[in-house]
Amino acid sequence: MMLTLHTTDGGSWFKPGELVEGRASWHLDQEVDAVEVRLFWYTTGKGTQDVGIVRALRIDSPDSSGHRDFSIRVPEGPYSFSGKLITLAWAIELVALPSGETERLDLRIGPQPVEVDLT
Amino acid sequence: MSSAAIARHRPADNPFASHRVEGLAYRGRGIGPGGLLRRLEETGPRSAIVGPKGSGKSTLLEELASALPGDPILVRIIGSCRHPWLTVRSQLPRPVTPNHLVLIDGAEQLGPIGWRLLLCATRRARTFVATLHRPGRLPILIECTPDLELLRVLVVELTPADAPTLMPDLEELFLRHCGNIRSCFRELYDLYAGRRSVEF
Amino acid sequence: MKISIGTSSESRSGCAGKGFGTIFFGLFFLMGSLFTVFMLAETWKQIEPWLWPATDCTILSSGVTETGDDEAAYRPLVRYRYEFDGQVRESDRFLRSGGDTASFDNARDRAARYQPGDAATCRVDSNHPSLAVLERNVPWIGLVIFFPLIFVAIGGGGLWTTWVGFSSNEKEVESISQKATSGRGQKFMVGFGLLFIAIGGAVFIPMALVPSIRSAASTSWRETPCTIVSSSMRSWSTDDGTSYRADVLYEYRVDDRSWRSNRVEFFGFLSTGYADAREILDRYPDRASATCWVNPRVPSKSVLERQFRFKHLLGLIPLVFILAGWGVANYGWKQMRVRKAAEEKTMEEASEDDSPRFLKPQVGPVGKVGGSLFFALFWNGIVSIFVWQAWKGWEQGNPDWFLTIFLVPFVLVGLASFGFVGHFLLALANPRPRLTLTPGQPRLGGELRLEWRFAGRSSRLASLRIFLEGREEATYQRGTDTITEREVFATFDLANTQNDWEIPQGAIELTVPSDSMHSFEADANKIIWEIKVEGEIARWPDIGQNFPITIRPIHIENL
Numbered sequence: 001m002m003l004t005l006h007t008t009d010g011g012s013w014f015k016p017g018e019l020v021e022g023r024a025s026w027h028l029d030q031e032v033d034a035v036e037v038r039l040f041w042y043t044t045g046k047g048t049q050d051v052g053i054v055r056a057l058r059i060d061s062p063d064s065s066g067h068r069d070f071s072i073r074v075p076e077g078p079y080s081f082s083g084k085l086i087t088l089a090w091a092i093e094l095v096a097l098p099s100g101e102t103e104r105l106d107l108r109i110g111p112q113p114v115e116v117d118l119t
Numbered sequence: 120m121s122s123a124a125i126a127r128h129r130p131a132d133n134p135f136a137s138h139r140v141e142g143l144a145y146r147g148r149g150i151g152p153g154g155l156l157r158r159l160e161e162t163g164p165r166s167a168i169v170g171p172k173g174s175g176k177s178t179l180l181e182e183l184a185s186a187l188p189g190d191p192i193l194v195r196i197i198g199s200c201r202h203p204w205l206t207v208r209s210q211l212p213r214p215v216t217p218n219h220l221v222l223i224d225g226a227e228q229l230g231p232i233g234w235r236l237l238l239c240a241t242r243r244a245r246t247f248v249a250t251l252h253r254p255g256r257l258p259i260l261i262e263c264t265p266d267l268e269l270l271r272v273l274v275v276e277l278t279p280a281d282a283p284t285l286m287p288d289l290e291e292l293f294l295r296h297c298g299n300i301r302s303c304f305r306e307l308y309d310l311y312a313g314r315r316s317v318e319f
Numbered sequence: 320m321k322i323s324i325g326t327s328s329e330s331r332s333g334c335a336g337k338g339f340g341t342i343f344f345g346l347f348f349l350m351g352s353l354f355t356v357f358m359l360a361e362t363w364k365q366i367e368p369w370l371w372p373a374t375d376c377t378i379l380s381s382g383v384t385e386t387g388d389d390e391a392a393y394r395p396l397v398r399y400r401y402e403f404d405g406q407v408r409e410s411d412r413f414l415r416s417g418g419d420t421a422s423f424d425n426a427r428d429r430a431a432r433y434q435p436g437d438a439a440t441c442r443v444d445s446n447h448p449s450l451a452v453l454e455r456n457v458p459w460i461g462l463v464i465f466f467p468l469i470f471v472a473i474g475g476g477g478l479w480t481t482w483v484g485f486s487s488n489e490k491e492v493e494s495i496s497q498k499a500t501s502g503r504g505q506k507f508m509v510g511f512g513l514l515f516i517a518i519g520g521a522v523f524i525p526m527a528l529v530p531s532i533r534s535a536a537s538t539s540w541r542e543t544p545c546t547i548v549s550s551s552m553r554s555w556s557t558d559d560g561t562s563y564r565a566d567v568l569y570e571y572r573v574d575d576r577s578w579r580s581n582r583v584e585f586f587g588f589l590s591t592g593y594a595d596a597r598e599i600l601d602r603y604p605d606r607a608s609a610t611c612w613v614n615p616r617v618p619s620k621s622v623l624e625r626q627f628r629f630k631h632l633l634g635l636i637p638l639v640f641i642l643a644g645w646g647v648a649n650y651g652w653k654q655m656r657v658r659k660a661a662e663e664k665t666m667e668e669a670s671e672d673d674s675p676r677f678l679k680p681q682v683g684p685v686g687k688v689g690g691s692l693f694f695a696l697f698w699n700g701i702v703s704i705f706v707w708q709a710w711k712g713w714e715q716g717n718p719d720w721f722l723t724i725f726l727v728p729f730v731l732v733g734l735a736s737f738g739f740v741g742h743f744l745l746a747l748a749n750p751r752p753r754l755t756l757t758p759g760q761p762r763l764g765g766e767l768r769l770e771w772r773f774a775g776r777s778s779r780l781a782s783l784r785i786f787l788e789g790r791e792e793a794t795y796q797r798g799t800d801t802i803t804e805r806e807v808f809a810t811f812d813l814a815n816t817q818n819d820w821e822i823p824q825g826a827i828e829l830t831v832p833s834d835s836m837h838s839f840e841a842d843a844n845k846i847i848w849e850i851k852v853e854g855e856i857a858r859w860p861d862i863g864q865n866f867p868i869t870i871r872p873i874h875i876e877n878l
Contacts, residue, residue, distance in 0.1 A: 017875035038496045043844040045130025046308050046804060047793025049138050050841035051499040077872040078839045078846075084312045084806045085793040086844045087131035093496045102494035111878050116836045118791065118808040119127070119313070137795050197796040202647050205508060214340065214477065305802075314806060 003103035025067040079110035083118035127313035135308035170263030173299030176250040196225035204233035340481035348474025354467030371442040376401035389553035391419035395430035423581035512648025519640030527634030530585035545571035565599035573618040676759025678866040695736035750775035764833030772824035
């Protein structure tokens, strides 16, 4: 199974309110119920991981090979940031269901190209 | 060793961040998943994983959950839970049938009544394993006793480049936290995060 | 490592399991259904008279009669005449069902509303004109239908699960986004908690609250001589044995009018044992003279004993259910709100209202007193029972050393808890900061204006510091430990003075750094901003209050 994700201009930094546009492609060697493109944030660090899915685009009963263009508007927040206890990062995932195989593309969301540094 | 010897890391890059620590496989006593399942068959349908805090009981229970066939049900009772029995009950299927494999992490949080209710609710489960701090309630599946060697092995796994620097001071860290490896990891997290100046 | 957590089951259970499940849950379903049908029938019986036509009637006689039932010994007996379909009839039916009561006063008061010769209105069943009622029940019994419905739900749910089952849709975690949990159990906890509160309240109100209010109100009642008309032991069967009640009917005179009552005490609910009833009967034998207490404004209201007794504290037991229910519901509700806030992470719906906001402290001084007082009373209330036991032993020359020594740390904690109450009570007299923030929810890179003033004697403050603090909070739950760690990443002094002309009130403006992080809240990880007020008072508890605020991201249009 091959899953690929890329943004239209290859960028990984987006300001709040901008559109994340790109293409999700798949080549499946077995039947799946659906594939899903998800924009989400997640935390890592000393605390238990939190995950928040902002938007999920589901394609039911996909063909064995195919692609889907996506355009998702980035919300106002939360920004990507790192302190001493918490890092909050953004990503897009292409997930095959129910197997859960995944392709991930890391993003940064915020007013500046770098994550907010709280240290 | 002083904190200056360790460069400050972002939380996401901290080798002792929660997702890395939680991702560690259980190590110890030369028993792998296959051995665990064999011992489970020998012990009977109900058994306990026993050990003090930070000795790897939760990690071992998760390993067991992965090794068991089917879809075992893993229920976690956290320390802040005000009503442990209600929390457990809301996560158990109704009813619990002989097809169910039930694993309870943190069963020592249940009082005598909650424990009795749990045993009654899961009496028909095919397999029931609970983690406890002390033996006595159920036959022992495995007793987790953390040792310094285990801490060394895990630190090497998490910090391959820095491990030689940390090794000489791990014994003092282990003793200071009374063998609680999880607490050792928290202090090591702070060292890598540059929080407070941590001196071993 | 892979973890599967979920409520999963096979879609079919074995034959024996199915059979047992069918019988077990079938019984639940059947019993619940039978009770539901019975409740519905009773409810309909009480609703029906509301649909009958109103008919004029004339009261012929009015009084109280004994029912012959020890549990509810009295009934209002009002005879009336009415005309329907050209035929004159008489009836003494007061209600369609019920109306019997253990309280002579209740029966008397209901009957007293209808005096001989009065014109009244009754309701007549047009299909059976001989069936008429003077008053109509309010069909409260319909609310009780929820209880048998619980059994119907359990039984039906169990039968469905046994025969149909449900399939798991929890899968092994492969990706990070798959870890976004849907949460389970919070709604159940809220519902369960509310049920506990309802049950506790339904018992606490008649058992303790209403009698306490009546007892307090009776301090102005007049002492009046009375005669015991009859004094008898009433008994009736209940689910767990036999209940007893002392029925003491007494008579007294006020302003040349004679009254009767059988109210011995306000906390009658708590006296259902034989010993208690016997004790009362021994105090008030037949034809004895006694003293009762009469309401001077409503002479029909009276009571034989109005003093508070230690056993009346038993009426507080339902509070445990209310508190437990509140705890469960509150916990479940908070978890639901945190989860909802995390799901609504777009923040695009954040309020655009920039008007000033009056800030509320995280925990007010009254809350601190209340919380500490509750703990002190609860703790010392329980400990005092055992202290009393130990003291009795010492008094009787038979001390229980083990109990005495065992109680020492508990008593010390109890005394310390009162110390805290005292500390917070003193702090109540402190001047209280009143903060106004403009805009109510400032943005990163934006201006904020904070105005402060003090309610109370701010001249007592020797120094004042107000500062804005931003911090990370990370909670981890591994095994059975739950720990929240905090790391302050930003501190901005807004006011730091010892000048007595600057302390009572002031205002400051601040530009929130644009390169910082806005407020954020998830299950285990948070970014919290707070305005903190610290004030020193010599030889007195200092002021220390925290005011949480929300700092929003930079407006999208300004990026």
